[in-house]
Amino acid sequence: MKNLMLIRLLIVVALGLLFVQCTSDPIPGPPGADGMDGIDGIDGVDGADGIASCVSCHSDATRDIVDASFELSAHGSGFVFGFTGPREDCTFCHSNLGHQDFVAFGEVDPGSLSSNSPITCATCHDSHDTFDFENDGIDYALRSIEPVALELDPNTVIDFGGTSNNCTLCHQPRDSYVIPAEDGTGKYVVATTRFGPHHGPQSTMLEGIMGANIAGSVGYPGVASATHRTGASCVSCHMGESTDVSEGLHSWNVTEASCVACHTNGIPSELAGFTEDMAILKQLLTEVVGEEYEEDSEGNPVFDMEGNPVGTGVPVVGLIIDFPDGSDTDRSNEGIFTTAEAQAAWNYMTLLEDQSRGTHNPAYSRALLTNSIEALQN
Ligand code: HEC
Numbered sequence: 001m002k003n004l005m006l007i008r009l010l011i012v013v014a015l016g017l018l019f020v021q022c023t024s025d026p027i028p029g030p031p032g033a034d035g036m037d038g039i040d041g042i043d044g045v046d047g048a049d050g051i052a053s054c055v056s057c058h059s060d061a062t063r064d065i066v067d068a069s070f071e072l073s074a075h076g077s078g079f080v081f082g083f084t085g086p087r088e089d090c091t092f093c094h095s096n097l098g099h100q101d102f103v104a105f106g107e108v109d110p111g112s113l114s115s116n117s118p119i120t121c122a123t124c125h126d127s128h129d130t131f132d133f134e135n136d137g138i139d140y141a142l143r144s145i146e147p148v149a150l151e152l153d154p155n156t157v158i159d160f161g162g163t164s165n166n167c168t169l170c171h172q173p174r175d176s177y178v179i180p181a182e183d184g185t186g187k188y189v190v191a192t193t194r195f196g197p198h199h200g201p202q203s204t205m206l207e208g209i210m211g212a213n214i215a216g217s218v219g220y221p222g223v224a225s226a227t228h229r230t231g232a233s234c235v236s237c238h239m240g241e242s243t244d245v246s247e248g249l250h251s252w253n254v255t256e257a258s259c260v261a262c263h264t265n266g267i268p269s270e271l272a273g274f275t276e277d278m279a280i281l282k283q284l285l286t287e288v289v290g291e292e293y294e295e296d297s298e299g300n301p302v303f304d305m306e307g308n309p310v311g312t313g314v315p316v317v318g319l320i321i322d323f324p325d326g327s328d329t330d331r332s333n334e335g336i337f338t339t340a341e342a343q344a345a346w347n348y349m350t351l352l353e354d355q356s357r358g359t360h361n362p363a364y365s366r367a368l369l370t371n372s373i374e375a376l377q378n
């Protein structure tokens with residue numbers, strides 16, 4: 001009897017299992033009613049006021065400081081080049097609307113330049129890409145902080161990884177002359193009285209590129225390896241915090257405060273020996289003797305079948321010169337020079353135009369300077 005009970009019980013259990021299997025058929029039932037809302041959690045503790053609060057940048061107090069320092073800056077007192085006439089290419093960097101066109105379209109629309117002005121706030125700033133500063137980073141409402149493909153060689157891109165990318169847009173050599181390099185002829189034709197990179201090779205110098213890397217006793221440091229690039233930036237040195245509107249901020253004058261963290265034993269005012277060595281290099285460049293080139297009907301240099309420039313036999317004394325009438329300095333003579341002479345001249349002008357006395361990239365400047373001097377002395 002007990003066994004029978006047990007068998008019945010087992011049958012019930014077995015049927016139950018069958019039932020379970022039937023109901024496990026994958027037809028979903030209707031969704032259940034929503035549960036009740038939970039109880040509100042406890043408010044979190046307020047965080048410290050971050051830079052990301054709107055008023056930290058958008059207050060009259062902040063604005064007054066920015067305006068006062070901007071007024072003292074070279075940007076704030078700049079002027080428009082190529083405002084009228086054919087020099088749209090100058091307005092890329094030397095005007096407000098020209099720069100806006102350049103950033104947006106990569107070229108300047110001459111029609112948009114009639115109401116142009118020098119550099120102003122809107123040249124660099126427009127609107128925020130994001131208000132989620134915590135996750136997306138602070139963009140300072142800058143028109144562009146993207147990496148920059150260079151004018152002189154669009155295949156070379158500089159990325160300082162922050163707001164300093166804004167500087168590279170303008171502080172790079174203008175597309176002008178080919179950087180001298182050995183091409184098999186051993187010669188380079190300087191067909192301008194303004195040889196060298198146009199004003200502003202600061203970004204390329206900080207990166208450690210676009211000198212003429214002439215061989216010599218000092219090795220060239222790795223690209224982008226300078227401590228001033230990896231541990232500092234255009235913005236950290238030139239736009240540092242300050243209580244004096246003529247330093248840092250929007251004056252773009254360097255602050256000593258931005259140097260002392262690293263230069264604890266005093267801040268060097270230039271790369272050691274820079275002024276002396278530049279004078280030596282300049283002297284050598286004024287003594288270089290080249291040759292006048294044959295000109296075609298349009299005044300351009302003539303080359304033979306092998307690509308060698310054709311000279312007239314008339315010597316040209318000096319590659320870099322000061323005009324004898326004192327009207328200008330550090331200009332170039334037109335003529336055929338050796339590649340090494342042209343490289344040394346390119347490097348001299350690069351170091352001069354950089355305007356930091358070797359500070360932007362001490363090791364790269366040292367190599368360019370020493371190796372150029374050696375090349376002319378040999
Ligand atoms: C780190 C500094 C900074 C912070 C923080 C900041 N902004 Fe800005 N913002 C700027 C700058 C710089 C500009 C462009 C120059 C200007 O107009 O002041 C700008 C421009 C703007 C503009 C466009 C102005 C115009 O005239 O078109 C708006 C809108 C704006 N910000 C709103 C905000 C709001 C809202 C917040 C907070 C969520 C905020 N910003 C936080 C720096 C900042």
Ligand code: HEC
Pocket residue numbers: 074075077078079092093094095099119123124163164166167168169170171234235238252253
């Ligand atoms: C729109 C182009 C443009 C941008 C962007 C720009 N600059 Fe300039 N900068 C110039 C021009 C052009 C001058 C020369 C003054 C003039 O003629 O307007 C100049 C001058 C300067 C000077 C003073 C040079 C002197 O001889 O006294 C400093 C320093 C400077 N810029 C640093 C910076 C830094 C740092 C940045 C990035 C935050 C920057 N600039 C972004 C175009 C620009």
Ligand code: HEC
Pocket residue numbers: 081082087089090091092093094151169170171172173174198199200201353354355
């Ligand atoms: C790619 C950007 C760029 C272009 C294009 C450009 N410049 Fe400049 N220029 C600069 C910068 C940046 C400076 C300031 C940097 C410095 O002083 O080292 C400057 C400085 C100058 C200066 C010296 C100004 C001073 O205050 O001492 C002159 C002159 C000048 N440029 C003329 C021109 C002319 C003319 C053109 C067109 C043929 C032109 N530039 C095109 C970026 C540019």
Ligand code: HEC
Pocket residue numbers: 057058062063066067070075119120121122123124125140142163164166235239249250
């Ligand atoms: C040559 C480019 C340039 C010009 C011109 C310029 N700014 Fe800026 N501005 C910057 C850059 C770059 C930063 C971000 C600096 C940083 O990363 O710390 C900045 C930061 C700011 C900030 C936030 C940080 C601060 O200094 O309080 C404000 C506000 C601002 N700019 C307003 C202005 C106003 C207003 C003008 C015109 C009077 C102006 N800017 C002109 C490049 C420029």
Ligand code: HEC
Pocket residue numbers: 164167168171202203204206228229232233234235237238252253254354355356357359360
């Ligand atoms: C390690 C700090 C440092 C960094 C990084 C730096 N600079 Fe400079 N820069 C200097 C010093 C120092 C000078 C020389 C200033 C002087 O002679 O009064 C200078 C000079 C200049 C000048 C010449 C005008 C002047 O004020 O005499 C320009 C333009 C300039 N820097 C732009 C830039 C740009 C653009 C960048 C980024 C590509 C940059 N700098 C990065 C420290 C720095």
Ligand code: HEC
Pocket residue numbers: 226227228230231232237254255256258259260261262263267268269270271272358359361362363
């Ligand atoms: C992140 C650290 C750091 C900061 C910030 C910094 N420097 Fe330097 N600086 C160095 C280091 C490291 C060297 C030597 C190595 C080299 O050549 O890069 C150096 C080298 C130099 C040199 C070359 C000295 C020589 O004769 O070889 C000069 C000039 C210089 N710094 C000036 C400055 C000035 C001016 C500032 C501030 C505007 C500054 N530095 C900010 C780290 C820094």
